[in-house]
Amino acid sequence: MSETLRSARLxxxxxxxxxxxxxxxxxxxxxxxxxxxxxxxxxxxxxxxLGALGINLLTGAxxxxxxxxxxxxAVGAYGYCAFAGDGTDGLAGLGLPGWxxxxxxxxxxxxxxxxxxxxxxxxxGAYLGIATLxxxxxxxxxxxxxxxxxxxYNGRAVPPLTLFGLTFDDSELLVAQVPFGAVEKLWYxxxxxxxxxxxxxxxxxxxxxxxxxxxIRDHRIAAGVMGIPVxxxxxxxxxxxxxxxxLAGVLLALVFQRTVPEYFGMxxxxxxxxMIVIGGLGSVAGAVAGAVFVSLLPQLLTRYSDALPLVxxxxxxxxxxxxxxxxxxxxxxxxxxxxxxxxxxxxAARTPETPKSTEPSGEAR
Amino acid sequence: xxxxxxxxxxxxxxxxxxxxxxxAGCSSKAKSGDGKQTGAGGxxxxxxxxxxxxxxxxxxxxxxxxxTLGKSVTQxxxxxxxxxxxxxxxxxxxxxxxxRDHGYDxxxxxxxxxxxxxxxxxxxxxxxxxxxxxxxxxxDAQDKGLVLPQAWSASLLGSPYIRVLGATYxxxxxxxxxxxxxxxxxxAGDRLGHVYFEGDYGENALKGSKYAAGKAGLTVVEQxxxxxxxxxxxxxxALKQAGVKAVVISAGPRQAASLVGVAxxxxxxxxVVGNNSAFAPQLLGTQAGPALEKMYWFASPxxxxxxxxxxxxxxxAEYRAAYPDxxxxxxxxxxxxxxxxxxxxxxxxxxxxxxxxxxxxxxxLSLNAHDAGFGMTxxxxxxxxxxxxxxxxxxxxxxxxxxxxxxxQPFVSDAAKTYTP
Numbered sequence: 001m002s003e004t005l006r007s008a009r010l011x012x013x014x015x016x017x018x019x020x021x022x023x024x025x026x027x028x029x030x031x032x033x034x035x036x037x038x039x040x041x042x043x044x045x046x047x048x049x050l051g052a053l054g055i056n057l058l059t060g061a062x063x064x065x066x067x068x069x070x071x072x073x074a075v076g077a078y079g080y081c082a083f084a085g086d087g088t089d090g091l092a093g094l095g096l097p098g099w100x101x102x103x104x105x106x107x108x109x110x111x112x113x114x115x116x117x118x119x120x121x122x123x124x125g126a127y128l129g130i131a132t133l134x135x136x137x138x139x140x141x142x143x144x145x146x147x148x149x150x151x152x153y154n155g156r157a158v159p160p161l162t163l164f165g166l167t168f169d170d171s172e173l174l175v176a177q178v179p180f181g182a183v184e185k186l187w188y189x190x191x192x193x194x195x196x197x198x199x200x201x202x203x204x205x206x207x208x209x210x211x212x213x214x215x216i217r218d219h220r221i222a223a224g225v226m227g228i229p230v231x232x233x234x235x236x237x238x239x240x241x242x243x244x245x246x247l248a249g250v251l252l253a254l255v256f257q258r259t260v261p262e263y264f265g266m267x268x269x270x271x272x273x274x275m276i277v278i279g280g281l282g283s284v285a286g287a288v289a290g291a292v293f294v295s296l297l298p299q300l301l302t303r304y305s306d307a308l309p310l311v312x313x314x315x316x317x318x319x320x321x322x323x324x325x326x327x328x329x330x331x332x333x334x335x336x337x338x339x340x341x342x343x344x345x346x347x348a349a350r351t352p353e354t355p356k357s358t359e360p361s362g363e364a365r
Numbered sequence: 366x367x368x369x370x371x372x373x374x375x376x377x378x379x380x381x382x383x384x385x386x387x388x389a390g391c392s393s394k395a396k397s398g399d400g401k402q403t404g405a406g407g408x409x410x411x412x413x414x415x416x417x418x419x420x421x422x423x424x425x426x427x428x429x430x431x432x433t434l435g436k437s438v439t440q441x442x443x444x445x446x447x448x449x450x451x452x453x454x455x456x457x458x459x460x461x462x463x464x465r466d467h468g469y470d471x472x473x474x475x476x477x478x479x480x481x482x483x484x485x486x487x488x489x490x491x492x493x494x495x496x497x498x499x500x501x502x503x504x505d506a507q508d509k510g511l512v513l514p515q516a517w518s519a520s521l522l523g524s525p526y527i528r529v530l531g532a533t534y535x536x537x538x539x540x541x542x543x544x545x546x547x548x549x550x551x552x553a554g555d556r557l558g559h560v561y562f563e564g565d566y567g568e569n570a571l572k573g574s575k576y577a578a579g580k581a582g583l584t585v586v587e588q589x590x591x592x593x594x595x596x597x598x599x600x601x602x603a604l605k606q607a608g609v610k611a612v613v614i615s616a617g618p619r620q621a622a623s624l625v626g627v628a629x630x631x632x633x634x635x636x637v638v639g640n641n642s643a644f645a646p647q648l649l650g651t652q653a654g655p656a657l658e659k660m661y662w663f664a665s666p667x668x669x670x671x672x673x674x675x676x677x678x679x680x681x682a683e684y685r686a687a688y689p690d691x692x693x694x695x696x697x698x699x700x701x702x703x704x705x706x707x708x709x710x711x712x713x714x715x716x717x718x719x720x721x722x723x724x725x726x727x728x729x730l731s732l733n734a735h736d737a738g739f740g741m742t743x744x745x746x747x748x749x750x751x752x753x754x755x756x757x758x759x760x761x762x763x764x765x766x767x768x769x770x771x772x773x774q775p776f777v778s779d780a781a782k783t784y785t786p
Contacts, residue, residue, distance in 0.1 A: 041476060152564065
């Protein structure tokens, strides 16, 4: 009996293991072949995926709408600069080592979320969305005006991260005759962070907290009756989601090499919401898929604007690539809501290969 | 058991193949030489230059906040490229301008810069000073391609590769205040209102007005606004109460129109002078049009598009022929100036037989009296100073093409001569 079980499991493992190993290998060798442009686009997608994981825990799994995600990204990005900066550029900086600064920046984002959590714990759904809207406006005002901390309109330079003696900047490092600059090195850091982020989020969603969160989303009162401390869970997941945003902010800052206040506006928050709707609410894979889709689309359209039909070359009239990307998002959101209520992940789930339904349900409500 | 062994073996084989591939340098990224060679005509070439073409990049904004400016600048540069190519190109090579629209989005701007970087000699246009600041480190340390930003903030000065063409906002504001002092009856002891955008542009201009005020014994009354503020009633009321004798505005065209319109309606009849970004010819068609023609002037780093120079007249005629549906504005002049400076540097680099980025940078530094045909001579020898300190004072006027009439020819005020940013 147990023999047959074990052999069945053994047979199941290799196919999955093969797929994961192959995917991992491909991702690991990409820096040896791809241009800086593609690696940078990939890094933006990884950072977006981290942020999307955070908001998916909050909005997708717990049903709490947040419009303030961009604010927490900004806290992470600027926090890193402030902790790691050495003050030589005339801006506030503590001069801490890069890795410590990154950890502290994520903690700071969590703390900011914690300060907001009394509100986050009491408000539900759309009401929280309206309350968090305030964060965006406060954040923008501070970013533009707190010169000594943020550098104002032109932002501040991001000090490079140093980890185990390896500095993630453009100083050239030859690996198998391929010169490794900032993006190549950051690629591996991004992969590691994303892997960690995905595993952690999966752990949260598949365990007790995940079930509690889904219960709160689906029926708050029933969840309370069953003994789930609703306010505490809501507050906690808000903090966790802010920390994910903070981590995404740190990674973004490292890729940008400069933090610009303009970026952390309302549009960014909306983009994150678009990511999880397109990808699939409440699922880890969905957050990653949506993030990749939403962050790569405009860059691809701009790059291939010369070759695409309908999209016109800049300066000739017609639909500009930037506009086309926006139309496509809009169309994607509508299409997903109409035909694919579970998001992109449902596409994969529809194929008969994986009928497993351990993934937390992500039906649109 | 069998399966696991197979999996391990497969993995090992894959890894070995991978190591072999990269070690053999199959990757096109593997280093081989420094990428420089000697091409046709014995000219040294590097990134972006082949025997047939010289590639240039333009990072513009045609869908974001600077859409109007971006469109004019880009079309004017495309026109320049077309004309140069029709006349046989530069160095026996055709120019090729690749345009990327970033819509004033930092992520797209950075992506576009990174995409074009290995393919072009330099950038004839880069809109958005925060984004220029973002790539500055890379430009200075590794890329070393020439970047001509369409922004006039003093914070962009100092890099040998990122060059500001024309007077920066602070210098321009000093010149504007000089105009108020010399021709509009402003005198020591008076109060001068300054309405400015938060951020780079406005704050740089404020530096200039404060410096000029200090020199002339004026007091500056500050009114800081956001780019989203369109109604200037509150600002006008505050300035009126403060008893200002003149107003400087460092904002967008909309704010300037609102300020002048409200001021005229509420009886604050003082001269208002703006920076070059604070006017668009379309304003003359609005209700504020008559008031603007009466009490508004603005400073500009070059003669307006409707100027009476042969280059300007030729450009207007050709631009109208090429883009009959589009209006004329100063973005055309700015784009043309930048493209022609780049073209001039390329021609010089060609004479030195060195079309690499280093060669072009060197050629640009030796360009110390370039006349783009709009009344200004640009001296590009000193990376820490703007290429010119001259300004022109322009008055809105419906009756001239482009809606702009020059009331004071290119000048540098005494205060601006001694000013160091």
